[in-house]
Amino acid sequence: MSDKVFRDPLYNYIAIDRKRDGWLLKLIDTPEVQRIRRIHQLGVSNxxxxxxxxxxxxxxxxVVYLMQRVLDSLEKTNDAERIKRARQPLLAAALLHDVGHGPYSHLFEPCLGINHEYWSIEVILNPRTNINKILLQEDQYLPKQVASLIQENDPGCPTWQKSLLSSQLDVDRMDYLRRDSLFTGAGYGHFDWYRILNTIHLMENNKESYDIVWPEKSAMAIEEYIFARYYMYQNVYLHKTTRGLEKLLVAMWKRADRLRNDGVDINAVPVLDEFWNSKNASPNQYLNIEEFTVLSQIQIWKNHSDQVDSILKCTG
Structure with a gap:
């Protein structure tokens, strides 16, 4: 069997061709990618x-699956060679766009000071990471191409390629809306994704620039997507209980950081202590921080002396 198949509740089977895309399977098996198996998609929404x-x-x-479908659709209706040249960096970016997420996804970004996109790019470009080594084996320019697709407002990235991964209507949002709807049980994330993917086109603006467009007949499916996104934000992503817990955890973390800066021994676990004490943390130091790290730290504070009791109470 030439395909490696992943069973998925949304798409049934996600197939990756071992001969053509064996490099992608190598990326999936890296410690950096396997780490996000231990990062909740919706933070504390559970x-x-x-x-x-x-x-x-x-x-x-x-997202890789949807990107495969989009590229297959574009190859049938546009310049096939142009699409084939973009295929490898787009599939890599689809897999790696969230590799820099910290514990509970976006939750601790204000506490750690840098957003996940920065760390995703660092992991891709740093020569010490497994991801960088695999990408370089494929093409010396591939790491920079992938980083360019993930980096916001990179002028060197073709507009149409960036739009597929990061825009108001992209494969990232199309997956998480339906996936989050399924796992929360909130039935708001449904839309005709199949029609959107299969009616996509490239439109040439000039000799160097292309845009992603859809025909008028796809308008209703796109409207459905827009409403799904609105309802998911109102009912899931901005739910008052989830937002309240996020505020408590961030306040706790900031309180711990203030105590540490004041010279108080907060009994930090080794990986957090190393990250906090590093002036220029490496990608590997950052990637060592997982949700298990946070839970272990809270458990230590819970059983610690009154010296750090105010951390859990978010007082003082």
């Missing part, structure tokens, strides 16, 4: 929606 225990790896594989 407190509000107990079924929302799905992870960033499942989502990233879903």
């Amino acid at each position: 407190i509000t929606y107990p079924g929302a225990d799905h992870n960033r790896l499942a989502h990233s594989l879903g």
Whole structure:
């Protein structure tokens, strides 16, 4: 069998050709990508929606699947060679776009000071990471091409390629809306994704520039997507219980950081202590921080002396 198949609750089977895309399977097996298996897709939303225990790896594989479908569709209706040249960096970016996420996804970005896109790019470009080594084996320019697709407002990235991964209507959002709807049980994330993917086109603006467009007959499917996104934000992503818990955890973390800066021994676990004490943390130091790290730290504070009791109470 030439395909490696992942069973998925949304798409049934996600198939990756071992001969053509063996490099992609190598990326999936790296410690950096496997780490996001231990990062919740929806942060602490499983407190509000107990079924929302799905992870960033499942989502990233879903984005790879949708990107495959988009590229196959574009090859049939546009310049096939242009699409084939873009295929490898686009599939790599689809898999790696969330590799820099910290514990509970976006939750601790304000505490750690840098957003996940920065760390994703660092992991891709740093010569010490497994991801960088695999990409370089394929093409010396591939790491920079992938980083360019993920980096916001990179003028060197073709507009149409960037739009597929990061725009108001992209494969990233199309996967997480449906996936989050499924696992939360909130039935708001449904839309005709199949029609959107299969009616996509490239339109040439001039000799160097192309845009992603859809025919008028796809308008209703796109409207459906827009409403799905709105309802998911109102009912899931901005749910008051989830947002309240996020505020508490961020306040706790900031309180711990203030105590540490004041010279108080907060009994930090080794990987956090190393990250906090590093002036220029490496990607590997950052990637060592997982959700298990946060939970272990909270457990230590819970059983610690009154010296750090105010951390859990978010007081002082």
